[in-house]
Structure formats: structure tokens, C-alpha cells
Amino acid sequence: MNDLYLIVEIAGQRALLPAAFVESVVEIEDIAPVPCAPPHVLGLFALRSRVLTVIDTIAALGGERGARGEKQAVIVHVDGHLYGVLVDDVDDVVAIEAAPSQFRAPLSAGWARYATGVLDHEGEPLLLVDVAALIAGPLDMAA
Numbered sequence: 001m002n003d004l005y006l007i008v009e010i011a012g013q014r015a016l017l018p019a020a021f022v023e024s025v026v027e028i029e030d031i032a033p034v035p036c037a038p039p040h041v042l043g044l045f046a047l048r049s050r051v052l053t054v055i056d057t058i059a060a061l062g063g064e065r066g067a068r069g070e071k072q073a074v075i076v077h078v079d080g081h082l083y084g085v086l087v088d089d090v091d092d093v094v095a096i097e098a099a100p101s102q103f104r105a106p107l108s109a110g111w112a113r114y115a116t117g118v119l120d121h122e123g124e125p126l127l128l129v130d131v132a133a134l135i136a137g138p139l140d141m142a143a
Helices: 109-114 131-136
Strands: 003-010 013-018 022-028 041-047 050-055 071-078 081-087 089-096 115-121 124-129
Touching (some): 003 081, 003 115, 022 041, 022 081, 041 081, 071 131, 081 131, 089 115, 109 115, 109 131
Parallel strands (some): 013 124, 050 081
Antiparallel strands (some): 003 013, 022 071, 071 081
């Protein structure tokens, strides 16, 4: 099994997004707020004549909502829709030939919701992110 992953940094934690979900990485600004949106939805953004929902990963993890300035986002497709997932940094696309292993230590409540396992890359354990769960947001929102 040899899968491709995008290494990103979210809230100071290096993590992996399955490349199968990733369309591109862009800098975004001019995010339009959405009234009554869940806290993890920062707003809407226009990209190449399409409107995308912008997901604030810090808010999804239980932190404070981010400001609306220029941000780096990974554009992902989930269930036929495009989303911009805000990240602190994007590192590289890597191939990893292993199945995810169990967590070696307890995770915070936010990461426990979105991480599905750990993959090692060059001796570094990286959390594997469930992109669909991140888009859906915190459990208390899913009712």
C-alpha cells in the first residue's frame, strides 16, 4: 500500500491530509462571513468562479476563531463539494507505504475527533486527518 499525503501544519501540529481529497493549495483573502454559520465555518470565498466554504481549523479544534486576513488554504473536495481548509503551513506531498497505527498518547478532544491514526514519515509521527469529519465540524454541531 503506497498512498500519497499532503503534510500540513494545523494549530502547531504537523498532520497528513490524504492527497485524494486535495485539489490545490492557495492563498485566500476577502472571506465573506455567513450569518448563523457554525463556528468552524469562517465564511465563503470565490475561487475560479466557484464559491467555496472556508473551514477554520483552529475553531474546529476548539480554539478561537481566526481573523479574516490573508490565509493559506488547502482546497479539498468532499462529497462533490469544494472547501477551503485553513492551515498554518504546507510542507510537501509524500508517499507512505504503511497503514495508520494507533495513537501513542492521548489526543486533545479536538484532535481526537479528526485524527484517524498515526503515520510515520522519516521518523516523525504525523496525525492522519479525516477530511470529511473536519468539514462536518465539532460533534455538538452535528445534530
